[in-house]
Amino acid sequence: MAPAPDSPRATGGRRRTGRRGALLPALTVPLSALLLLGLGAGGVAGDPRHHRAGDWVTGWAASPVEGGDIPGSDCPAGDGLRNRTVRNVVFLSAGGDRVRVRLTNAFGERPVRVGGASVAVHDDGAAAVPGSVRPLTFDGGAGVKIPAGAEVFSDPVRLEVEALSTLLVSVYAPEATGPVTNHPFTAQGNFLAEGDATAEASGEGFSSTPCWMLTSGVDVEPSGDVVGTVVALGDSITDTAATTGNANRRWPDHLARRLNAVEGPTLSVANAGLGGNLLLGAREGEPYYGVGALDRLDRDVLGQSGVRTVVLLEGINDIGHGTGAEDIIAGYREVVERVHARGLRIAGGTLLPFKGSAIWTRQRQATWNEVNAWIRTSGEFDAVVDFAAATASAGDPQRLAPAYDSGDGLHPGDAGTRAMAAAVDLDRLIPASPGADDRPSRHRR
Known part of the structure; x- marks a missing residue:
């Protein structure tokens, strides 16, 4: 894995000549607090103490980037998703009895409607451990509209997860999203399916994709x-x-x-x-x-x-x-x-x-x-x-x-x-x- 100087894996970039740029971090809030909007591809990050209720810790995270074409990659983040489910495979650093998922539209050009989402314990490929699929809710609802520039947490869901285990986070986008906020270089195979496959445990009908999309974190309420x-x-x-x-x-x-x-x-x-x-x-x-x-x-x-x-x-x-x-x-x-x-x-x-x-x-x-x-x-x-x-x-x-x-x-x-x-x-x-x-x-x- 030795990249050419101009490849997505290569180093480099233009020299920064000023102070901090105009892009600000995305607003990360519970759905009930989404009255603080209109902040664009950034928003204002909250004090991290607001994310510690229930002694939550970050079990997995992936820093998001703007959706676009990625040289050498077939990640569809540039074109976006429509009537498709992305299934992200994530490695958990901490275990516990409850989890919550952070969905992201941090760099989206418009609101993204999520028709459904789920979390499950990973079995093999795109398949979940039987009986482990948990539907996610957002302020009690099955879906959520994530404003441009925002990130939202799901409601907590009871799921026993072990440290150093792997989870599946599935997100269904029923409507055209436009360019999708994503994490392009993952060293991890992820999956896509047509339609709403968030409740699907077998993994049938999924194809591969190299990037994480629409998901930027999994929090755990640790039991240890x-x-x-x-x-x-x-x-x-x-x-x-x-x-x-x-x-x-x-x-x-x-x-x-x-x-x-x-x-x-x-x-x-x-x-x-x-x-x-x-x-x-x-x-x-x-x-x-x-x-x-x-x-x-x-x-x-x-x-x-x-x-x-x-x-x-x-x-x-x-x-x-x-x-x-x-x-x-x-x-x-x-x-x-x-x-x-x-x-x-x-x-x-x-x-x-x-x-x-x-x-x-x-x-x-x-x-x-x-x-x-x-x-x-x-x-x-x-x-x-x-x-x-x-x-x-x-x-x-x-x-x-x-x-x-x-x-x-x-x-x-x-x-x-x-x-x-x-x-x-x-x-x-x-x-x-x-x-x-x-x-x-x-x-x-």
Whole structure:
């Protein structure tokens, strides 16, 4: 999975020249609160504390992007859906007895009517475990109209789900949607069917599609010791890297496995990675890379249910298109300031080695050196995860270790993402302190 420089998997984008752009994060609210509308392809994100009722945590998340044609992909997000059911396959980081689903029209050009939706435990392919399909309601109704620029939660539904299991979220669009808000690069096969197939358990009649559509999150009311959510904010290295498809081997997935093995209070994991994403701005004419990390921070990170800690790993794409260290560090400082303003912790991840990749130059290497030195020594993060050291070649710290390199010199493969997750000090995600009753206890490495 070694992309060409201009492919959807490649890095890069235009340099950001101003402050935060005009795009704002989507409004995420219960249906009963949808009087706060008219906000366009963004809206204003609510305080994440509004999403913690019932001690909800984010079990799965996918950062949304504008619908459009995606080079090399047959995802229909550009044309949209009409009288079709999309069945999203999602990997859950936390288990519990109740779930709720977040549907998204964050970048829609017009309201999207959902005729029905369901959640189920995944069996195989497009099939659900028999007896596990649960219809979703929205303020008690079977359907919902999601305004342009908005995201809505379903009503909670009772469904026993295990941590590290896979769910099916099915959404039926009876009318033409226009371009569909989606997540384009998933390392996961998903499904489409004609008509309303939300109640279908067998999976018959479904065809494959590579993208997640109309769904941006699954919350869990945890039954165990999960006390909050850690959100991984990043680009393709966080989103999918070059990991094996349908195997859930992204580095946040491996982190979820480690956290699930903790004895005592622990955290769920939300993946806020986007392939090709920039820290400082959007890529002109390439909406499938998403708006910049600064512009999506409120929705994709601070708006996650139960968020306690953020792990930031962005900037290699900015370096790849000539952005200097001073601008990247200024972007990091803004992220840190906004995370701290919400009373949350943030860990800074050093950028992975990239010598030998298509974007490497000596000047960009110098920028990388300066950025990583600042992450390690500035003291502005609450913790540092040294992903660079964890994945570097023993003979050349500017290159990925051969065992971790997917083959393009930039993206780690399965072994590399496992090494990244292993580099996270779990005790620093929520630090131990005297009298704290929500800190992770001693854990198995």
